[in-house]
Amino acid sequence: MGQAAEPDTFAKSWRLRLQSEQAALKAEFDAHADTSRLLKQHSRLVDVLLQDLWQAAGISPQVCLIAVGGYGRGELFPHSDVDLLILLPEQSSDAIDREIEALIGLFWDIGLAVGHSVRNLKECAEEAAKDATVQTNLLESRYLAGDKTLYRRFEQLLTDLIDPVEFFHAKMREQQQRRARFNDTAYNLEPNVKESPGGLRDLQNVLWISHSLGLGRDWAALVKHGLISPTEARQIRRHERHLQLLRIRLHYLANRREDRLIFDLQNDMAKALGFINTPRRRASEQLMYGFYNSAKFISLMNDILLQLLEARVRPEDCTATPINARFEARHGQLEIKSPAVLQREPSSILESFLLLEQHQELKGMSPNLLRTLHRVKNLVNREFRQSSRNKALFIRILQQPVGVTHALRLMNRYGILGRYIPAFGRIVGQMQHDLFHVYTVDEHILNVLRNLRRFALSRFDHEFPLCSRLFSEFDAPHLLYLGALFHDIAKGRDGDHSSLGAVDARRFCRQHGLPKTDCELVAWLVESHLTMSRVAQKSDLSDPAVIEHFAQQMGDERHLTALYLLTVADIRGTSPKVWNQWKAKLLENLFFAAQRYLRGDAADAEMEIKQRQAQARERLSYYGINADSYLGLWDKLGRQYFLRYEAQEIAWHTRMLIPHAETRDVIVRARLSPAGDGIQTMIYTGDRRDLFAHIC
Numbered sequence: 001m002g003q004a005a006e007p008d009t010f011a012k013s014w015r016l017r018l019q020s021e022q023a024a025l026k027a028e029f030d031a032h033a034d035t036s037r038l039l040k041q042h043s044r045l046v047d048v049l050l051q052d053l054w055q056a057a058g059i060s061p062q063v064c065l066i067a068v069g070g071y072g073r074g075e076l077f078p079h080s081d082v083d084l085l086i087l088l089p090e091q092s093s094d095a096i097d098r099e100i101e102a103l104i105g106l107f108w109d110i111g112l113a114v115g116h117s118v119r120n121l122k123e124c125a126e127e128a129a130k131d132a133t134v135q136t137n138l139l140e141s142r143y144l145a146g147d148k149t150l151y152r153r154f155e156q157l158l159t160d161l162i163d164p165v166e167f168f169h170a171k172m173r174e175q176q177q178r179r180a181r182f183n184d185t186a187y188n189l190e191p192n193v194k195e196s197p198g199g200l201r202d203l204q205n206v207l208w209i210s211h212s213l214g215l216g217r218d219w220a221a222l223v224k225h226g227l228i229s230p231t232e233a234r235q236i237r238r239h240e241r242h243l244q245l246l247r248i249r250l251h252y253l254a255n256r257r258e259d260r261l262i263f264d265l266q267n268d269m270a271k272a273l274g275f276i277n278t279p280r281r282r283a284s285e286q287l288m289y290g291f292y293n294s295a296k297f298i299s300l301m302n303d304i305l306l307q308l309l310e311a312r313v314r315p316e317d318c319t320a321t322p323i324n325a326r327f328e329a330r331h332g333q334l335e336i337k338s339p340a341v342l343q344r345e346p347s348s349i350l351e352s353f354l355l356l357e358q359h360q361e362l363k364g365m366s367p368n369l370l371r372t373l374h375r376v377k378n379l380v381n382r383e384f385r386q387s388s389r390n391k392a393l394f395i396r397i398l399q400q401p402v403g404v405t406h407a408l409r410l411m412n413r414y415g416i417l418g419r420y421i422p423a424f425g426r427i428v429g430q431m432q433h434d435l436f437h438v439y440t441v442d443e444h445i446l447n448v449l450r451n452l453r454r455f456a457l458s459r460f461d462h463e464f465p466l467c468s469r470l471f472s473e474f475d476a477p478h479l480l481y482l483g484a485l486f487h488d489i490a491k492g493r494d495g496d497h498s499s500l501g502a503v504d505a506r507r508f509c510r511q512h513g514l515p516k517t518d519c520e521l522v523a524w525l526v527e528s529h530l531t532m533s534r535v536a537q538k539s540d541l542s543d544p545a546v547i548e549h550f551a552q553q554m555g556d557e558r559h560l561t562a563l564y565l566l567t568v569a570d571i572r573g574t575s576p577k578v579w580n581q582w583k584a585k586l587l588e589n590l591f592f593a594a595q596r597y598l599r600g601d602a603a604d605a606e607m608e609i610k611q612r613q614a615q616a617r618e619r620l621s622y623y624g625i626n627a628d629s630y631l632g633l634w635d636k637l638g639r640q641y642f643l644r645y646e647a648q649e650i651a652w653h654t655r656m657l658i659p660h661a662e663t664r665d666v667i668v669r670a671r672l673s674p675a676g677d678g679i680q681t682m683i684y685t686g687d688r689r690d691l692f693a694h695i696c
Helices: 007-032 035-057 094-109 121-130 132-139 148-161 164-181 200-212 219-224 230-254 263-272 283-313 340-344 348-358 367-379 382-386 388-399 404-413 441-456 465-473 477-486 497-511 516-528 531-538 544-554 557-572 581-599 602-621 631-637 639-644 647-660 691-695
Strands: 064-067 082-088 114-120 142-146 327-330 333-336 667-672 679-684
Touching: 007 035, 007 094, 007 230, 035 064, 035 082, 035 094, 035 142, 035 230, 064 148, 082 094, 082 121, 082 148, 094 114, 114 121, 121 132, 121 148, 132 148, 132 164, 132 200, 142 148, 164 200, 164 283, 200 230, 200 283, 219 230, 230 263, 230 283, 263 283, 283 367, 283 404, 327 348, 333 348, 333 367, 340 348, 340 367, 348 367, 348 388, 348 404, 382 388, 388 404, 388 477, 404 441, 441 465, 441 477, 441 557, 465 557, 477 497, 477 516, 477 557, 497 516, 516 557, 531 544, 531 557, 531 581, 544 557, 544 581, 557 581, 581 602, 581 639, 602 639, 602 647, 631 639, 631 647, 647 667, 647 679
Parallel strands: 082 114
Antiparallel strands: 064 082, 064 142, 327 333, 667 679
């Protein structure tokens, strides 16, 4: 290695140096919280350390050490990997290989988390040609030590290798895949500061693409090329520094690389940043609200800048197709004819979202329209909300046959929905502290609305056949959407959120001129939205008194159907993991039982029983089982049993119990659920008090 001291002593001295200098950086950051300074100073610290180690190790002058990735960008977070490329000459040797192997071992011995690759120029070209991620990593390269001529050849190789058009499309696909991992939302309760939509990666993606196009690698360069204004550049930097601050604090609090704002760290993070509890919001909720605010702005700028960069990648004909007096289609996007239109005619703000629904050929809003919306959103005020034209436009947005979810998500994303419905604005970024929800209140509400919309689309009929059929028969789907919008809108207030939300919903519907019966249905849905899941999961559905009481609460089939659809959509919208076939079956059984009661049709129930028994007999016949062997068992099970279970379940129970029909022992059997979501367990025993508690 070229050093006189013993290897262990040598490594220890360098390790102590690294730890001492990193501790000094942390102390300075704790005192001043200068984000930019820490990232640059940490990067510089590691630069000097690596250069000294390179010199001390006596590495061949034919080799080049290059910083790549985030480290190459000069932004090294406290526990991030130090990404390195060790560039070899075309004709390497065993001696060089041994030197490099010893050096990499030393990096780890002294406590550097190194991510490294060892390649020559040809191998770099081959790897980069196969993977845009490798191209991205190399794009942010920075010379550290060794052969400078080799580094210049490496830079030229990158220039020749990267095709801006292919690189743009690869990075767009990569962003779509990354966002899909987070369900296309930043509004998870434990978001990833780096990778979530609206996270630091969204900003880096813009700069990678602009660099590949020769437009520069920082926000000042984008200002120079006219892609953003100086004001936008300052806003981007402010939100970028905020997320960088959160990420640095996360690393220090976890004492490891941790980019997620997990519950275990949110309180400590809030305390470190000086937040204190208030009567309205906990300190951790204030912290998270700040994150969501930054993520929303970053998502907006990501949308705008990627569209502008795409226009640079592949310039197209600028021919505009008129839509009406205010809007036109250009490049497949909705464009405003003049930025002054929204200022002059504020109703055009809502009209823009309606037009996106009505013109499905449009892929979104133009950068110019997005910027204008962001600038004039304050026009959505009390006077705007009282306009009869605007009220009619909003209801029309909800009544469109397609695009409702997309329009409302965009309205929320661009800050319009919370201004039009102030109660909704108060729950944007609102945390939910329970075992079920994994999204903020506003994101959960929009997920519920999305689930309702899926019932309307024939391509999703296979998911929930009953819901799809009921939804297609429902006379006013927009009332269900309003129920979804308001069902949790009062969360975070003092009092029962269902009752408070019902007051908001009734007022909103009346102000928007809906018929009294529709107003009352929406308000009732909001007030009763937890009723069906509570009864289905916590009551004995074989008890006629339970069904009677529930059906009387429903009043009629229209209310029952509306509540069933909202309940299924609501449970599915809490988390990807909460819904299961057990809940589906309970809700379905309760729906059909209440429907039969409301119809007053005992004959209908008898017909259902006979149909299920016939289907079960057919299944049992496949096993050669004679009806005489189980009819006595069926008589014991009673009428309600055949209303509760499907034919395939009845057949399974019957096969298992035929040999034990007269036993006094407890019979327990299990099988994999036919739906594939767990294990079904059957317990056959005599009735007794507190039976379920004893079973558990």
